[in-house]
Amino acid sequence: MGAAALFLPVAGLAINPLLLVGAGLVVGFLSGLLGVGGGFLLTPLLMMMGLSPAVAAASGTNALVGTAASGLLAHLRRNSVDFRLGLVLLAGGGLGGAAGTSWVRLLRQAGSLDAVIVGLYVLFLGALGLALFSEGLLARVKSSAEAGERTVTPHWVSRIPLRLSFPASGIVVSPLVPLLLGALVGLLAAFMGVGGGFFLVPSLTFLLGVPMRVVVGTSLFQVLFTALAVTVLQAALNGTVDVVVALGILAGSAGGAQLGAAAGRRLQGTELRIVFSLLLLALSFKMLNDLWALPASFLVPAGGGP
């Protein structure tokens, strides 16, 4: 390993710290370029460095706290956060995160965590990649973002009872819908170490009709607090948070986000999303291949823990 190694106390292995900073740089770049948290890339990158899936997901969530806090500040300055909607999403996120953290423990004991994490990744990255790649969705996102117009809430969503007004978003919908969306994001955070921005942004836009200018800020609000809660739960229940990993990633992501933001100002949004969707599809294909290809070993640690 050489002199430049860094020992990760919870992961129990030594790696070159430049790899962590590099991963943070890549994730931060994408975050600055595309306005997403980047957690969906972080866990597989950490797993490729040799971290177990459980430690990679938990430590990635810890790093997401910093990334989301930085992004949320920018949105607070622009007054583009719907706190009421964010709190409902958060309540759901708390429920989903708590359930997910307990299930992670059970799956670790059953030895099937690897397969579950990889399976979820394939499912979500593939679906998102295809969705972003479709011209219709791209056109809707682009037109909504540029014109600052609100997408209409689908009729069937409007008919769900217990409707509540969310003035900052200009919508009147049942809080059960954002509660459910929040719970799904909490599950994603616990299982995959992702903040769920890539899932929440299209869901809030097309399912609830929240205007694009409010979506990302509100999504980051929910992601931040969900990641905070999941980090504490993962550390307390599973002992899988490696703070050295999180710090290394944050060191890189700070600079990466600035580079990404600078690059984003020179490129068109549509081009960026197509590149992004291809990246997601490639990653999804790689992980699907890992699931069905002959494994490097037919014996894995039960739980994939540290």
Next chain:
Amino acid sequence: MISPQAVAVGIAWSGGTLTVLGDAPPGCGLVVRVRGEEHREEWVSRVPKGPFWLPGERLVLEAAPSLWLVRSEAPLDELLLPEEAAAAALGEGGLLQALGPSGERLYLGQELLRRWRVSGRYVAEDAGILREGNRFRTTFHLPPQVSEGVLEVAVFACRDGRVFDVGRQSVAVRRVGLAALLTGAARRHAALYGTLAALGALALGTLVGLTFPGGRVR
């Protein structure tokens, strides 16, 4: 004699060495073994189900050594009778027997050893012991993922297929400095550690957000 007498695993640890040197009676063959502490470990096999590889049989090891390094001056079957090597748990067969899997499950144990060999946790070599007269010297490589605890270093003097003398000494492996602080906090004060990790990341992210107010916002 063993050098170093204690292994310190700090935040910059990336593996190390352990040198064993001493005197050996003339006319004997030597086997040197470094064994880590034993602990319970569970593994799961992956079996093909449809197009995918999914979890299958479970392998529970009640006393899995965290490290198992063996050096001998000659192939073990030349130095020791098979039953003697098994009794001293020196050869691969002896280790497998100690681990547990046998019969139809032997392939799981063999795969386990293959994995341990790749990670540096299990090494068996019939070379690397230097002799000058009665003096001998050998150096083991300790892998980056060496566990905390005590390493038992044993030197077996063999003659006529039997072990006629054994010398043992212990070496402590301890995490030190920041690595020890973080490991201890993560294990003994898990909730506090998690809270501080989350708040630390929050503070860093806020600091970055305040330092670089510009950013792409959709």
